[in-house]
Amino acid sequence: MSTHHTGRDYSDYSADQLREAAQRISTDLARGMEMAGSGGIRPEAVEADQDLQKWMRTEAARRS
Helix, strand or coil, rough: CCCCCCCECCCCCCCCHHHHHHHHHHHHHHHHHHHHHHCCCCCCCCCHHHHHHHHHCCCCCCCC
């Protein structure tokens, strides 16, 4: 399965590219939370990004 449930196709990404993308999501989330302070980021957005990050890591492991 190379398509995340959001519909985005990641079939052309290598395992390393998926891991790098997952790391960027983690970094972006941390920055966003730091800049926004309390209540600045919608929980749904954080959950969606964390879900995508988890999927990317799982898919990268599958491809390795």
